[in-house]
Amino acid sequence: MAAPSSRRRQVPFLVGLVLILAALPVGWFVFLRELPPPTPPPAPVPTVAAAEAKKAVELELSDIEGLVEVRHGVAGAWAPATKGMALRATDVVRTGDGAYAVLVNGEAVEVRMASGTEVSVEELTDSLSRLLLANGMATTTVRSGQRHTFELTTGSEVVARTGGGTFTMTNNGKGTVSVGTRDGEVALLGNGKVVIVRAGQQSIVRPGKEPTEPAPVPGSLLxxxxxxxxxxxxxxxxxxxxxxxxxxxxxxxxxxxxxxxxxxxxxxxxxxxxxxxxxxxxxxxxxxxxxxxxxxxxDTKPPKVRLTPEAIWKTTTKGVTTTGAPP
CATH class of the missing domain: 2.60.40.10 (Immunoglobulins)
Structure with a gap:
């Protein structure tokens, strides 16, 4: 009868032992395990400064000689230009007699204004320069490979456009426009018609007329x-x-x-x-x-008259010359 009693006493012991062994991992995890370092707070998001406005594309007066004037904006007043001056849309440049000016748009475009010429800036972007030739003569060089289009207009329906080359345009201020190309080619639009003026050719647009067919530059000038x-x-x-x-x-x-x-x-x-x-x-x-x-x-001076007493009293009567003294 003692054996069953002994086994009954061992059962709680074994159960307790199992519970203790089962609790050891939990205790290690709770009390003995090295806790990971606390997660650092998220780094503050840097304040992003407002992006600067993209710098406006400008023309530069790279060279001037003689009387050159600039007007900034439609309501601006004419003032002497200075070398290195920046020009933006709506600005106007004019050259006096015997003067000239050179405008550049980075490495892409160069415009040489002859004397007695007026040019206004119509539009400037990284890919397009558009100027208005009010009167006079301007020679433009557009460097190939710059992916830049240049347009020179006269304020009417006449537009010369090129992506590379050198051409000269004149405008007499009364509707007659002439374009001559020295290098590359130029698309000339006038009164709804487009002609391609290639190197060594020229074309004329008269008031209300279409451009003439491009013809070789003549060998002499009238x-x-x-x-x-x-x-x-x-x-x-x-x-x-x-x-x-x-x-x-x-x-x-x-x-x-x-x-x-x-x-x-x-x-x-x-x-x-x-x-x-x-x-x-x-x-x-x-x-x-x-x-x-x-x-x-x-010679606006009156001729000199030399008189002598003899000449004063000298008279001619019926072809006979006589000389006498006063009565």
Missing amino acids: LKVAWPGDKALRQHELVVTGKTDPGNRVEVEGVVVHADNEGRFERKVVLPEGPSAVKVRAMGVGGLVGEEKRDVVV
């Missing part, structure tokens, strides 16, 4: 001046008239004269007393230059 018949002038003013090819640029004594749609021009020149040399110069978009010069003498 310039005829109607000089006075007598080189001796009795007044200080001389009206110089003449004719050249339509679209050519004309200078009379260094002053730009805008020829009409047929190439006729006229300018009144004021000359000093004594000898003068009057020069007339014409330039075409193909690079041709013509010049005429005339030497004149202005």
